[in-house]
Amino acid sequence: MGEHNIKVMAGTERQSGTEDIFSAFRKNYISGAIDQLFAGASDQYMTNDGYAKQNARMNYFGRVNYDLRQKYMLEFVWRYDGSYMFATGKQFGFFPGISAGWRVSEENFWKNNLAFFDDFKIRGSWGQTGNDRISEYQYLSSYGFTSNRSYVYNGIENKLLNETKIPNPNVTWEVANQANIGFDAFFFNNKLSFSGDYFYNRRTQILIKRNASVPSSTGLTLPPENIGKVDNKGFEAVIGYHNQIGDFKYDVSVNGSYSKNKIIYWDETPGRPEYQQSTGKPMPPDPNNPDGNMYYEAIGIFKDQAAIDAYPHWAGAQPGDIIFKDVNNDDVIDGLDRVRSEKNNMPRFTGGLSVNLQYKQFDLAMLFQGATGAQQYVSAESGEIGNYYKDFADNRWTPENQPMHLIQEPSTAMRNTGEVNPTHSG
Structure with missing residues (x-):
């Protein structure tokens, strides 16, 4: 079409499968001469089990590319995906995307003034993707026999059925909205290259349980709902x-990158202090444990009994114990003094250096990578099957040795608290 180039692609994909599992077990055979189930011991030493399931996905997709003289570029992509994970009417999701590029270096005003650029392109994109990698059959109820409740009818004991899972018939696709703007530049006969990108992603309809706003005293175990939002x-x-x-x-x-995530909406306990709320903070390491990034703030070490008497502390505190910050100034150290960390286990900064050298038929490749800005809670087993880390013993506080620095971050305070308490240094 002359200076205009158009490409069109469309396709469909179908996946389906079935799985049937059966197992049987019996023990206490008299000998190994007959390796059949009937030759084992009596009924109390045998069992059987099994299950069956089906899965199916149906996807339609397409792409349209257009460019004018390789200077102005436009692309539209789409997917219409169906999944067995969802109930009828919720199975399909439409996920479009669009991208555009402008090769500015092909413009005359650029060539006449910035000739040392071999190529310079500005590009941007926006698109949606869907996620159905969730627990199966959340839209269906399930039932099971109770283990400790029954009734007697006509002299026969009958077990009771109870609902083991509350369904969510409205469960549907989690959606990621992704936007990007960037550039690619090449200089000095394409010897030097530089590219940069700014990205913004918002995940919506994230499946989380509404456990915080619905107290456990209701006796309800609610199913996950598509209510979470994260940037x-x-x-x-x-x-x-x-x-x-x-x-x-x-x-x-x-190469180097910086990224930061923030919860836009998460189910919150009504009346919870602002500094303990999830909203506006990074995602916890485990989304199913929203309080997994709550810590006591360590601000020092009690050096003597006078210091203990002068500041709120755990019951039974001794010299050498950690001083936890009284965040809400109520002269009591308890769960209301835990604060949310501004970090999680995903690094904010990542970077790398790669070097490739070649002389005739000999080559050498080197890769260096690094990351920082993450925080990981480390718990060590102690007792008969484990031990503490060496770091826990180095420069440990004693009446004769009183190091000025705090314990390493993150660490734990176990003595005099009755439990493991995640802490971080303030």
């Missing part, structure tokens, strides 16, 4: 240089 944004950049001098070739590339 993730940041930037990434890559700079590279490659050249050849005779038979020697080399490529060097440096």
Whole structure:
């Protein structure tokens, strides 16, 4: 079509499968001569089990590409996905995406003024993707026999049925909205390259339980609902240089990225202090344990009994114990003094360096990677089957040795508390 180029692609995909499992067990055989179930011991030493399930997915997808002289580029993609994970009427989701690019270096005003650029392109995109990788059959009820309740009728004991799972017939796709804007630049006969991107992702309809706003005293165990919202944004950049001098070739590339996530909506306990709320804070390491990133703030070590008497403390505190911050200033150290960490177990900063060297038929490749800005709670087993980390003993407080620094972050306070209490240094 002359200077216009158009490409169209469409397709469909279907996946289905069945799974049937049967197992039987029996023990206390008199000998191994007959390896059949009937040859084992009496009924109390045998069992059987089994289950069956089906799965199916139906997907339709397509893409349309358009460009004008490789200078102006436009692409539209779409998916219409169906999954057995959801009830009828909720099975299909439509997930579109669009991207555009402008090769600015092909414009005359750029060529006449910035000739050292071999190529410069600005690009942007927006799209949606769906997630159905969740627990199966959440839209169906399930029942089971109770283990400790029954009734007698006509002299026969009958066990009772109870509902083991409350269904959610409205469960549907989790959705990720992804936006990106960036550029690609090449200089000096394409020897030097540089690209940068800013991204913004919002995940919506995340499946979480409404356990916080519905107290356990109701006796309800609610199913997950599509109510969670989380933002993730940041930037990434890559700079590279490659050249050849005779038979020697080399490529060097440096990359780095920064990202931060934030909860936009999470089920909150009514009346909970702002500093303990999830909203506005990073995702906890385990979404099913929303309080997994709640910590006591360590602000020092009690040096003597006078220091203990002068500040709120755990019952039975002794010199050498951690001083926990009285966050709400009520002169009591309890669960209301835990605060949410501004970090989780995902690093905010990641980076890397790659070097590739080649001389004739010999080559050498090196890769260096690093990450920082994450926080991981480490728990060590102690007792008969384990021991403490060496770090827990180094520079440990004693009446004769009183280190000025706090314990390493993160760590635990176990003595005099009756439980493991995650802490972090303030």
